[in-house]
Amino acid sequence: MPGPGTPGASGAVDRAFAAALYADPEADGGRGLDTGASLLAADPAADAELRRRGERFLRRAWERGWQPADVVRLVRRDLDETHVRLVAELIATEAVRYARVAPRWHAQLADIAADLEADRKAGTAPRSADRFSYATTALELYRLLLGLPAIEAVGPVPGTPVHLPAADGEPRMLTRIRALLAKAEGTDFPEEAEALSAKAQELMARHSIDEALLADRAHRGDVPGACRIGVDAPYETAKAILLDAVASANRCRSVWSSAFGFSTVVGFEPDLEVVELLHTSLLVQGTAAMTRAEAAQRASGRKRTKTFRQSFLMAYAHRIGERLAAAAEQVTADAAGAETAGTDTGGRALTAGGGGRLLPVLAAREVAVADRAERMFPETVRTRVRGVTDGEGWAHGTAAADRARVTGSGRT
Known part of the structure; x- marks a missing residue:
């Protein structure tokens, strides 16, 4: 034998x-x-x-x-x-x-x-x-x-040389952000979730800006990376739009591969980390809000569950995108103003020669991210979104996005 x-x-x-x-x-x-x-x-x-x-x-x-x-x-x-x-x-x-x-x-x-x-x-x-x-x-x-086809690589193949970061554990800022988002996901009170998410977004923006300035001053030569985030059925179009909104607000690019059930997010590593955190949290919050709204609709005799959910999540993603974009602009403006005044995003004094560097640094990073994304995905196409047919679902989704407010004033 x-x-x-x-x-x-x-x-x-x-x-x-x-x-x-x-x-x-x-x-x-x-x-x-x-x-x-x-x-x-x-x-x-x-x-x-x-x-x-x-x-x-x-x-x-x-x-x-x-x-x-x-x-x-x-x-x-x-x-x-x-x-x-x-x-x-x-x-x-x-x-x-x-x-x-x-x-x-x-x-x-x-x-x-x-x-x-x-x-x-x-x-x-x-x-x-x-x-x-x-x-x-x-x-x-x-x-x-x-039958798996070749796809865009987002990291080294195992067995090839890998540069591992120093084993200092997760940055304290990310630990604080995780804790805030976990509380926002766990509370049944919209106002509390709003305050927790707002603080988390503020810390995310500060973390990203501080990392960008630190890399510039240290001449580290950082380059954009990429990661994949699952976009699962059902209602994957709305989920992909939500991820794209989170990525854009954090100076990243997102490309959805619907055939494989994921999106590839391109950006600098600190920004990729916060995109993963914030997208997961907002999806959890949005799904919970949708379930509550749907239960109220059913209690009143409504039966069109699928169309309600689809419209709810599309509205939620659309409104979150608007608010995240506004938040990003405000935090960046506040940080640029603080830098001009000679302090960093936390109010600490900057070293000599640091003033006025933030906006050029961020602009250079955005160009680098766009270039990396276009080289990875030279043939992307835009698709018209359809399927929003439920007015009540849209209204409830927009309201839920407002309650899951993530805009930070940039001030403590």
């Missing part, structure tokens, strides 16, 4: 792949998947080789620009939880070979490992009932992985 990794085991996997992955599914009426699963189910010695092939498919995905969270998100959208569990296990195993990965990769791998551990402890991990079912799951997953 051949053992793992022997020619016999490899041959069984090759035959299964030839039937299930590389044959034309229309030509054989879809029977290739059953044939491949039967071959694997009949040969337990092929299991280890089958998993190794899965890890190779993942490595190919990384080399084509994909990251762990992207793959898990796509598998969850297009397949089911047994496939999600299998790809998570393969990712965790494949990642062991890398001594160093970029910070966002590290965070994604940590999230995947935490989900696997939580499922293990709770005993809720989905499992295939038999060998044939497991082989079918693996082949369906591998077929998806095999």
Whole structure:
């Protein structure tokens, strides 16, 4: 009997792949998947080789620009939880070979490992009932992985040299921002959420401006980076518009890839961090407000739930965009005025020669971000937004955006 990794085991996997992955599914009426699963189910010695092939498919995905969270998100959208569990296990195993990965990769791998551990402890991990079912799951997953196209890279491929930041922990400002947004998401009082979000946005703007000036004075030569943020159904158009509004207000560019369920955000690292934080918080706040408004509508006899939600979230995204843009302009103007007066955004005295640098520095960073985004996505198109047909949903969404006020005066 051949053992793992022997020619016999490899041959069984090759035959299964030839039937299930590389044959034309229309030509054989879809029977290739059953044939491949039967071959694997009949040969337990092929299991280890089958998993190794899965890890190779993942490595190919990384080399084509994909990251762990992207793959898990796509598998969850297009397949089911047994496939999600299998790809998570393969990712965790494949990642062991890398001594160093970029910070966002590290965070994604940590999230995947935490989900696997939580499922293990709770005993809720989905499992295939038999060998044939497991082989079918693996082949369906591998077929998806095999078909992943090349996409724009947003970080180094694992195994390549990575510059890791000093292990000083998260900046204190970001810790404060996280805490404020968590409180804003958790409160049932709109006025409290408004005040907390306003303070968080003020701190975000100060953090971004201070980082830009520090990089300029230190001649660090920072360049724009990029990250991906999931945009999940339903109502993904409204969610993508909300993310674009948050990105624009924080001097970033957002490009939505609807086919893959994510947007790519381009910007300088401090700005990318606050975009991720603020978008997540506003989406949580908006969804909670929508649920409350919808419940009130149903109580009065209304039944058009889908159109109400669609219009609500579109209005919410539109209004949030207006308010964020106004907030960004105000905070920047206040910071420029403070700099002219010889202080930074926190009221501290600037060093000699620092005055008057803020606006040119910010302008240069915006040009750099635009250039990076255009090089990454030279063929982007704008799409007309449709589907806003519910006046009450629009009115409630606009009101919710006003309650989730994120404009900061720039003053403490």
